[in-house]
Amino acid sequence: MPDRKTAVITGASSGIGSIYADRLAKRGYDLVLVARRLDRLEGLADKIKKAYGVNVEVLQADLEKDSDVAKVEHLLSTNPAVRVLVNNAGLARLKPLEQAPLQDSLAQIALNITALTRLTHAVLPAFRKLNEGVIINIASVLSIHAWSASAVYSGTKGFVMNFTRGLQDEFANTGVKVQLVNPASTATEIWDNSGIPLSALNQESVMTTENMVDASLAGFDMGETITWPSVADATLWDKYDAARAALFAATQTGKPAPRYNLA
Numbered sequence: 613m614p615d616r617k618t619a620v621i622t623g624a625s626s627g628i629g630s631i632y633a634d635r636l637a638k639r640g641y642d643l644v645l646v647a648r649r650l651d652r653l654e655g656l657a658d659k660i661k662k663a664y665g666v667n668v669e670v671l672q673a674d675l676e677k678d679s680d681v682a683k684v685e686h687l688l689s690t691n692p693a694v695r696v697l698v699n700n701a702g703l704a705r706l707k708p709l710e711q712a713p714l715q716d717s718l719a720q721i722a723l724n725i726t727a728l729t730r731l732t733h734a735v736l737p738a739f740r741k742l743n744e745g746v747i748i749n750i751a752s753v754l755s756i757h758a759w760s761a762s763a764v765y766s767g768t769k770g771f772v773m774n775f776t777r778g779l780q781d782e783f784a785n786t787g788v789k790v791q792l793v794n795p796a797s798t799a800t801e802i803w804d805n806s807g808i809p810l811s812a813l814n815q816e817s818v819m820t821t822e823n824m825v826d827a828s829l830a831g832f833d834m835g836e837t838i839t840w841p842s843v844a845d846a847t848l849w850d851k852y853d854a855a856r857a858a859l860f861a862a863t864q865t866g867k868p869a870p871r872y873n874l875a
Contacts, residue, residue, distance in 0.1 A: 617695040628821050630821075633656060642693065646673050650670065697746070748790075756852070793831075827839070
């Protein structure tokens with residue numbers, strides 16, 4: 613078994629992914645950085661190697677493409693040193709559905725859902741066998757909310773939330789840890805092509821990538837399974853989740869609700 617442990621980070625060439633790379637390297641992990649832009653990856657890899665003395669590999673991949681996802685799947689399923697997967701790569705196209713090209717919707721689904729699911733599938737067998745590993749899935753506060761411009765994006769992040777919660781239940785009481793992170797507006801390049809420029813947002817509501825990642829890792833260290841980096845009152849989530857559980861329990865009657873007057 614390798615002495616050194618490796619973290620694989622998707623969408624690592626900038627923004628949230630690049631900060632996760634820095635922070636995990638600081639914690640002693642070797643890295644595999646995955647993204648489309650090779651020049652950015654190589655520049656970040658050099659910077660991290662000089663700063664922390666860890667091993668850093670880069671893997672150029674466009675995770676909207678099946679063949680490129682397969683390259684990362686192969687790495688995850690064959691590299692015995694991998695102990696952390698950060699599913700960070702994501703895409704936002706914020707526009708009412710009837711005004712949006714179909715390809716925008718399919719691209720968001722391919723990256724935010726399909727790639728994340730495939731990479732998680734690829735890494736789980738080794739994590740299960742070792743009874744050790746960490747998966748961090750980056751979702752969004754829009755996992756529980758939707759606007760007219762975010763039907764597909766919110767839908768994909770809602771998938772990430774429920775997918776992650778199911779995994780958490782599946783791997784409860786094991787050494788495999790799965791964290792869901794729900795950032796609010798964060799100062800990343802995702803806004804550049806989203807349809808809503810970063811400059812259009814209330815700047816007081818925008819978190820830096822450094823603060824977002826540091827808060828999320830602090831939440832992980834505290835044992836949080838679901839982290840809301842910008843939410844001060846943690847009981848808000850507890851109340852929301854309790855209401856969700858109560859609503860689900862109320863569905864289990866096998867009978868139409870009396871208000872429908874079907875009797």
